[in-house]
Amino acid sequence: MTAFRRIVAGALLAATIFLLFLTLKNPIGIKNNLYGIAREVMKKSLELQTFNWFAIEGAGFRVKYQPVDASVARLVLETAEAAYEPVNQMLGYAPDENVPIYIYPTKETLNKSFKWDGAVNAMGVYWAGAIRILSPLEWITDEENLTPVFQENGPIVHEYAHLLVDYRTHGNYPRWLTEGIAQYVEREVTGFVLPEETILGNYWYSLESMDDKFDLLPNQNLAYRQSLLVIDYLVEQKGFDVVLELLDLLAQGKNISDALEGTVGQNLQSFEASFRQWAAGQQ
Structure with missing residues (x-):
């Protein structure tokens, strides 16, 4: 384990102990905080696993991608930004920090990130504070209409709604x-x-x-x-x-x-x- 990872692990452990101490007299608070801690640990773990990916950041989201998807990273970010306010207003909740979105170039790489077998077909998945999507280059065959097809049929709004439900409850x-x-x-x-x-x-x-x-x-x-x-x-x-x-x-x-x-x-x-x-x- 590198020194950086040891520092992160130590900080997370200290935060866990501190939150447990604060919520000893509140069982619901304990449950909520433990869930939030576990979600944050898994979110940080994914961030560390993709430390060498490229990233672009905007209003409400941070998109991480590999070089093969550089041409669609901006499209993913702009699609997410367009959904941010409408979905927040519908569900009455807004995240405290930018939401991470990870673009996986193939079905195999997306499935591998969850240790799924190759039979699973998903265009997007929300899990533990992060949204993972299959690159639009992988499933949209109409290159001329790639942008509107992704905006109208892509997984961003669906998965972002899942994220808000998870955080709100x-x-x-x-x-x-x-x-x-x-x-x-x-x-x-x-x-x-x-x-x-x-x-x-x-x-x-x-x-x-x-x-x-x-x-x-x-x-x-x-x-x-x-x-x-x-x-x-x-x-x-x-x-x-x-x-x-x-x-x-x-x-x-x-x-x-x-x-x-x-x-x-x-x-x-x-x-x-x-x-x-x-x-x-x-x-």
Whole structure:
């Protein structure tokens, strides 16, 4: 370990001990601070792993890239900057510092950064305080329209919405909620929406299975579609403000069932039954 890395590790350890000392009498504070510390450690770790990458910085974001993506780094930054205020306003939150975005030149390098196998196909991923995206040069074949295609169909707005949900709730949210919110925000800001999934026989996944087992569900299109529909249902019933109120209760440490009880007057089971009844009429 280099002297620099030892200094960073020591500083992080000291910060951890200090925050634990400050929050001993506040269990929710302990949980929130520990999550924030873990997220910060992983974010700094990625920064160290990419110390030799090039970087450009703007209003709200810092884009890191390798030489092969120099021609699109500015496009990524400007796309993110254009999304900054609209997404912040929708979700009622703004980061305290510039958000790191990492451009990976190939699917293989992006997957390798997460230790995923080659079968995973992702254009963008939010994880631990940072956004990682696949280079637009890798998936956009229409070179003449690369800029508008990336701005309208790229992953920036979606992943940035995930980041804001994560920070606003201190990581306390179910997967279906953040996926639904990210798609809702993306549709409002860019107009992009995933192709609608045909629902056969009014079949839906349980919301419980759409939390920690989300990525294992056999029909991923249905899982994403259902996540968006849940948010549409909430907004139709109570307006988008109820989504923000839900995030506030989650930030206080409440579980999703109690948070729903506090916002829409239904626990998770009752809410899910009402959603299914509503969704049956949407087909």
